[in-house]
Amino acid sequence: MQVRTTRMHEEDAKIIYQETAGLAIITIHRPQAKNALTANMWDELAKIAVQTLNNPKNKVLIIKGSGENFTAGSDIKEFNAISLEKAEEAFVQMEKTISTIENLPLPVIGVINGPAMGAGLELALACDIRIGSDNARLGIPVGKLGITLNNKFAKRLVDLVGPSATKDFVFTGRMYKAEEAYKAGLLNYLVAEKDLNRFSIRMGKLVAGMSPASLLAVKKSVKECLDASPVLWKGSTPFVDPTDFPEGVRAFVEKRPPKFARKKEN
Structure with a gap:
């Protein structure tokens, strides 16, 4: 087994990379921040995935x-701690990383033990198969932060749970527990936490034993089916609202409810 660890500038933050028996395994490790990814970590994650x-x-x-x-x-x-412009750049990098993983020419399996929130949920949705434990929690509480979902972000949810459930996710900030996420199709498999790693490795080896040509073909064909729609976002819609985002972030840091003003339609 080959193991390589990339340590980041953030305290105790690292991305661990392993290779074994035809499987490449990436582990996000930043326990003191619930494995939240900084801009540097998103950038490094894309490089390691490639x-x-x-x-x-x-x-x-x-x-x-x-x-x-x-x-x-x-x-x-x-x-x-950064400007709106820098925040926007960080979101663009995040989306580039998620799209990079989504478009890798090999199967990607996401292993969800605990919360996958916001961009973490989007990262999970970029995986071809998701395996969750009974601790899995999935949500996208951007409405509390003034983060705006472009159609590329929204489409990943719409493709799995439909338009109404996608809007409900954001309108209410709700979080799907493991069983609900499994029934909604956000998780392909649901196993006990004690069995999660063993089941994931077994599933990885099962997929690895299939024809690479078949796997790549179905991945491309499915993408073509899902992408039979108008051209998706290319950067014209910002990720951060100039008024709501600073207030949402301050409220998050200060651990208080945000105070948003009603928006007027342009």
Whole structure:
């Protein structure tokens, strides 16, 4: 087994990369922040994901979080210390990373033990298959933060749970527990936490034993089916609202309810 650890500038933050028996495994490790990813970590995650293609023995990529979290998504506290422009750049990098993983020419399995929130949920949805434990929790509480979902973000949810459930996710900030997420199709498999790693490795090896040509073909064909719609967002719609985002971030850091003013339609 090959193991490589990339340590980040953030305290105790690292991304662990392993290769074993045809499987590449990426583990997000930042336990003190529920595995939340900073801008630097999103950038590094994309680089490591692409590097899995350098070894022709790698047939499947598994992405998971350390401990009882997948990832809380982007680090909201980081946004409180940077400008709106820098925050927007961080979101663009985040989307590029998620799209990179989504479009990798090999199967990607997400292992969800604990919360997958916000951009963490989007990262999970970028995986071809999601395996969750009974600790899994999935949500996208952007309405509390003034983060705006472009159609590329929204489409990942719409494709799985439909338009009304997608709007409900954001309108209410609700979180799906493991069983509800499984029934909604957000999780393909639901197993006990004690069996999660073993089941994930077994599933990875099962997929790795299939024809690479067949796997790549179905991944491309499914994408073509889902993308039979108008051209998706290319950067014209910002991720952060100039009024609501600063207030949402301050409220998050100050641990209080945000005070948003009603928006007028343009």
